[in-house]
Amino acid sequence: MMAIQRICLALLMLGSLPTLAQIATFTADRTRLPEERWFDGAVAAVNQATVSAQTSATVQELLFDVGDEVPAGAVILRLVSTEQREGLNQAEAALAEARAVLAVETPNQARSKDLLGRKLIPQSEYDAASGRLNAAEARVKNAEAALKAANQRLSYTEVRAPYGGVVSARHVEIGETVHPGTPLMSGFDPGIMRVEVDIPQAVAAQVRELMAARVIAGVDKAIVPERIILFPVADPSTSTVRVRLELPLENFGLYPGQFVKAAFTTGNTERLLVPAASIVHRSEVTGVYVIRDDRPQLRQVRIGGRFGDQIEILAGLEVGERITLDPIAAGILTGAREPD
Structure with missing residues (x-):
């Protein structure tokens, strides 16, 4: 006897076999959701x-x-930094020498000015003293600039x-x-990332109008970009337009060069959704338990994408049909064998 049948027999003897009234059900209905087009994208770092x-x-x-x-x-x-430190020492010495010369030429020029005022020296001698002072001031400025450059080279x-x-x-x-x-x-910087995607020109017009997208970085991991930027030019060799998706300032575990999926909203469509918990996976068969004639019956379905805790049904189920939310209890009730 199969394992599930033995369980059913034991539960029947104990009076604990679940009834249909005890099993939660869900009525299939269509939900209006965004229609998306998916494309491959590459992660890039903003600060790289x-x-x-x-x-x-x-x-x-x-x-x-x-x-x-x-x-x-x-x-x-x-x-x-040996060479750079020697250059710094030389620049400091040159500045000290220039300042020493300036310290001598400054009072010399002042004395020459005083003597010229008392007509004790000719104009040419005063001009020579002023020239030496100007040269000393220029050498100080030059030495200060050289010292700054030497410090900069050392910092390198x-x-x-x-x-x-x-x-x-x-x-x-x-x-x-x-x-x-x-x-x-x-x-x-892993905290500031973006995704770059090349999309067909025909899709670019729809994306530019709706400006809504998601980045699919793993199972049940969707990131809504903070900003969507469409490049104003198209690539004539591929007939595509590049889109840049700026991600929120958060470390999502992404790294530059990583491939992800980018889903762009291009419109709205109605989808037949059922709770993910109602789906039965038996070997290569996927199905749900449909209530018919007050009994749950296993029916094969074809599923689509996942939307939160719900899964789209593409074929095998009609609007208005009731399904069980507990496939294990439904299997026990019908005596069917459930997968391990």
Whole structure:
């Protein structure tokens, strides 16, 4: 005897066999829902960049690697700074020398001006003193600019993250010599993502009118974009229009390059929906228990997409028919074998 039949017999002996009145039912009806067109899309990071060297040096220390989370402004890599520090020392010495000369020429020019006023020196001597003072002031300004540049070059030996994110690639090794423009590390901010989709021109007009979409990032995981941007041009080689879906500022576990599905609303349609709990899966057969002649009868159906806790029925069920919400109880009542 089959297992379910033995259960039915035991329940019958105990007087616990469920009755049809005890089984919850649902009357099939059509619900008006948005009609959607699905397309493949690719995830991209809004903040995604490759940090490059800005000075010539040797890699001394790598503080982060691929997959590490990096705070904004953190030092991610250090370069050997011997040459840059020597340049800074020279710039500081040059500035000190220029200021010393200025300290001498300033009172000299003041004395020359006083002597000229008392007609004790010729105009040419005063002009020479003024010229030396102007030259000393110019050398100080030049030395200050050189010191600022030297400090800037030294700062280039500590490479910092422009924003917080995750390291996606490391392009150098310790001991490697780099030059201005050499890629060092790449990263992205996982909290600010978007999806880019290419849709047919015919669909683009409907999308532009309704401006509604969902990003399907997994089973039962739909993300509503905060903003939908349609590019104002089409690709003549593919006859498609690119759409950019800006996702909310939240970490959804997506990463750049990941493929997802994008569902665009193109209109409205009526769908026959039933609760997902009423669906029976038996081997390769999918069905529901339909109430006919006051008895539940298993009927094969063809299902479509899932909408929350409901599933669309494409064929096998008509509007107004009643189905059971507890297929196990219905199977016990009819003596049918349910799948494990």
